[in-house]
Amino acid sequence: MRRTLDLLYLGAAALAAFCLLTIATLVAVQVGARIMDFLLVKIGAEPTRFIVPSLAEIAGFLLAGATFLALADTLAKNIHIRVDLLVTRLPDRGRQIIDGFVALLGAGLSGFGAYALGALAFKSWSYGDVSYGMIAVPLALPQGVASLGLLLLAIALIDTAAQAFSGHDPVRGDGETV
Numbered sequence: 001m002r003r004t005l006d007l008l009y010l011g012a013a014a015l016a017a018f019c020l021l022t023i024a025t026l027v028a029v030q031v032g033a034r035i036m037d038f039l040l041v042k043i044g045a046e047p048t049r050f051i052v053p054s055l056a057e058i059a060g061f062l063l064a065g066a067t068f069l070a071l072a073d074t075l076a077k078n079i080h081i082r083v084d085l086l087v088t089r090l091p092d093r094g095r096q097i098i099d100g101f102v103a104l105l106g107a108g109l110s111g112f113g114a115y116a117l118g119a120l121a122f123k124s125w126s127y128g129d130v131s132y133g134m135i136a137v138p139l140a141l142p143q144g145v146a147s148l149g150l151l152l153l154a155i156a157l158i159d160t161a162a163q164a165f166s167g168h169d170p171v172r173g174d175g176e177t178v
Helices: 002-042 055-076 092-127 140-165
Strands: none
Touching: 002 055, 002 140, 055 140, 092 140
16 A cells, blocks of 8 residues: 555656646747747848747646645655644654644645535536637646645545554654654
């Protein structure tokens, strides 16, 4: 089960990285086209006037996808920012119990967010809602990806809570039973 969850988190992180790579590629193409047009004008040639249509909008959708898809993996690898001023003063078992309850609370909130975004994506798909840019992107796509990311975060939070309640320290990631 551990390997399956880790592969699931890693797969979502790979999709997040692909989203970021796609943003970088689209922006590089747009910048390259502008530089080429500038150079063409300088030598007296006709510029291509090439643009990447709806670049800002598509980049925004991809950035949202990357953000939500990366949440589960960053939680599992313990690289989220944690405010633990109070719990660090508790004994190990007390800290683990509080971490478990906080993770369950977060899982509930993430699960609700996944459900709400999933319902919105379904409604957008049912109505055929599309973005307003030059390229009509179905809004169900970015909404569905964000919903998937929140669902994976909820799973990762339940996983973290289970580790904490079983005596493993998910914060230290050492797998030691305290």
